[in-house]
Amino acid sequence: MQPSTDRPSGATRSRALRRYGPIVAIVVALALVVGIVVATGGDDDEKTATKDKKAVAKIGDYPDGAIPFEQAEAENLDVTFPDTCDKKTGRVAIPFFFAPSCFADVKGDNGGATAQGVTGDSVKVVVYLPIDNDPILEIFTGAVGVEDTRAQVRATYEGYTALFQRYYQTYGRKVQLEFLEATGNALDEVAARADAVRAAEMKPFAVWGSPVLTTAFTDEIAARKIICLGCTGGGLAEWYEERAPYVYPITRTADQSQQHLVEYIDKKVAGRPAEHAGDPAFRDKERVLGAVNLELNEESVQLAERFEKRLDDAGIDLALRIPYAFDPGRLQEQADSIIARMKEAGVTTVVLFGGDPVTPANLTQAATSQDYFPEWVATGTLVDTTVFARTYDQEQWSHAFGPSGLFARIEPTKAFFWSLYTWFRGEGPPAKDTNALLFPQPSLFFSALGAAGPNLSPETFRDGLFAGEPTPNVITNPSISFGDKGLWPYTDYAGIDDATEIWWDPEATGPDEIRRVAKGMYQYVDGGRRYLPGKWTTEESKVFDPEGAVSFYPEPPARERPPDYPSPAGGN
Numbered sequence: 001m002q003p004s005t006d007r008p009s010g011a012t013r014s015r016a017l018r019r020y021g022p023i024v025a026i027v028v029a030l031a032l033v034v035g036i037v038v039a040t041g042g043d044d045d046e047k048t049a050t051k052d053k054k055a056v057a058k059i060g061d062y063p064d065g066a067i068p069f070e071q072a073e074a075e076n077l078d079v080t081f082p083d084t085c086d087k088k089t090g091r092v093a094i095p096f097f098f099a100p101s102c103f104a105d106v107k108g109d110n111g112g113a114t115a116q117g118v119t120g121d122s123v124k125v126v127v128y129l130p131i132d133n134d135p136i137l138e139i140f141t142g143a144v145g146v147e148d149t150r151a152q153v154r155a156t157y158e159g160y161t162a163l164f165q166r167y168y169q170t171y172g173r174k175v176q177l178e179f180l181e182a183t184g185n186a187l188d189e190v191a192a193r194a195d196a197v198r199a200a201e202m203k204p205f206a207v208w209g210s211p212v213l214t215t216a217f218t219d220e221i222a223a224r225k226i227i228c229l230g231c232t233g234g235g236l237a238e239w240y241e242e243r244a245p246y247v248y249p250i251t252r253t254a255d256q257s258q259q260h261l262v263e264y265i266d267k268k269v270a271g272r273p274a275e276h277a278g279d280p281a282f283r284d285k286e287r288v289l290g291a292v293n294l295e296l297n298e299e300s301v302q303l304a305e306r307f308e309k310r311l312d313d314a315g316i317d318l319a320l321r322i323p324y325a326f327d328p329g330r331l332q333e334q335a336d337s338i339i340a341r342m343k344e345a346g347v348t349t350v351v352l353f354g355g356d357p358v359t360p361a362n363l364t365q366a367a368t369s370q371d372y373f374p375e376w377v378a379t380g381t382l383v384d385t386t387v388f389a390r391t392y393d394q395e396q397w398s399h400a401f402g403p404s405g406l407f408a409r410i411e412p413t414k415a416f417f418w419s420l421y422t423w424f425r426g427e428g429p430p431a432k433d434t435n436a437l438l439f440p441q442p443s444l445f446f447s448a449l450g451a452a453g454p455n456l457s458p459e460t461f462r463d464g465l466f467a468g469e470p471t472p473n474v475i476t477n478p479s480i481s482f483g484d485k486g487l488w489p490y491t492d493y494a495g496i497d498d499a500t501e502i503w504w505d506p507e508a509t510g511p512d513e514i515r516r517v518a519k520g521m522y523q524y525v526d527g528g529r530r531y532l533p534g535k536w537t538t539e540e541s542k543v544f545d546p547e548g549a550v551s552f553y554p555e556p557p558a559r560e561r562p563p564d565y566p567s568p569a570g571g572n
């Protein structure tokens with residue numbers, strides 16, 4: 001059966017994007033590491049960096065001068081390591097589960113000025129800081145309790161940088177942060193391009209962060225051959241290949257999330273009875289799938305078309321797909337229409353993909369008002385966060401399940417990005433609500449510096465990242481890798497690779513992502529077991545089975561606890 005679609009007009013999409021901005025911006029401010037919606041802005045025909053022709057490094061194939069501890073031991077090399085190396089484990093001596101391998105000291109000169117922003121003594125990094133009191137953000141920050149100021153964000157970046165500077169290998173160079181204060185709000189493309197030009201004029205080696213609602217800033221930085229780490233990019237692999245080797249998002253791309261979703265539907269959902277539907281009449285019927293997606297721009301249209309083709313290639317029927325525009329004045333009207341069409345088509349299972357975390361509230365309200373109780377497949381884009389799921393109609397959402405790029409949660413102050421800062425400084429990070437969002441940039445950057453070796457350049461930065469082993473497949477942290485690891489059908493410039501399975505429990509009580517304790521939590525199947533692409537099993541799903549499910553861990557599981565080292569702040 002061919003799905004039917006009703007696309008919003010181009011004008012409506014443009015209007016919707018601007019109104020959608022506050023939602024995405026506040027989402028980013030919620031200190032969530034993964035799950036960001038498909039990025040927008042920046043046409044493919046605009047100025048970009050030259051497409052990378054040489055993404056070559058294999059595991060262990062580090063650039064010249066980058067010698068990891070395990071290689072030095074295996075080859076009995078005559079090298080020394082920093083005093084911050086734990087010689088028993090061969091890893092940096094900090095209480096961090098993902099602490100990298102130690103890298104040997106450089107003998108003699110480190111090469112000096114090997115690239116823009118690099119000298120023999122320093123590496124310049126420009127850190128993008130959004131404006132304080134963004135009038136768009138203020139519409140929502142009060143409601144969700146995010147209170148971090150730009151000064152607190154800056155202090156937290158400085159604290160993490162001091163930590164990694166002290167413990168990681170930088171070959172005698174000190175990372176010097178310079179802060180760029182934004183001149184426009186999170187969705188202002190003109191200001192984003194102007195700010196990127198200002199950043200480039202500071203002549204850094206790398207930039208951390210960008211506006212969250214447009215790729216314009218990232219386009220300009222990449223076109224000037226500057227590393228952009230944790231910057232807003234596109235949803236497709238082609239976007240990153242065209243800007244390589246300069247752009248590295250921390251999260252999965254939208255296309256990678258979609259591949260997980262289609263595999264999950266194929267192996268866990270399609271062809272089975274809709275046993276988790278709220279309507280008893282659906283439970284013995286084979287699932288009839290309907291999809292709902294947010295349409296923002298031509299890239300989101302392309303992603304939706306790929307979704308349909310991937311399902312079709314897997315032999316999976318989709319009764320209909322209905323795109324919508326994020327127009328706050330029409331959200332409920334659109335939701336009412338979408339639900340009416342789903343009900344009329346006999347859809348038992350509504351799949352939400354490529355959407356936003358607010359519209360499900362309208363959709364579930366409309367479903368209840370129309371006495372329609374299907375299954376809901378929650379597929380991410382922060383729909384899989386407790387803080388948003390608590391705002392949905394709970395009678396409906398008690399039938400929600402699906403794959404998630406997030407990971408089994410730990411009590412927030414016991415999570416690694418909080419506890420590591422406390423270990424180093426003796427107190428929690430100043431940006432109490434957004435520290436999880438800030439941590440990945442300095443953590444990944446300093447890891448890449450060691451792996452790049454003394455001859456630092458964008459190419460050795462890339463090759464060092466590509467040479468690293470994927471991080472361990474555990475349950476309270478994602479598995480991260482870059483390059484060609486046999487996981488994706490292209491060179492991977494994004495970080496997170498794996499996913500887990502969740503279901504909504506309206507009776508569970510615990511903290512959400514910004515530490516508020518209340519009723520309603522996602523449960524993680526099999527304690528948060530994670531799956532790499534291609535590795536989802538065909539075993540019967542255990543969603544809504546409390547046995548083995550976990551809503552959050554008060555402490556990291558025993559096998560995921562890092563080594564204990566004395567605190568430089570005097571505590572432990």
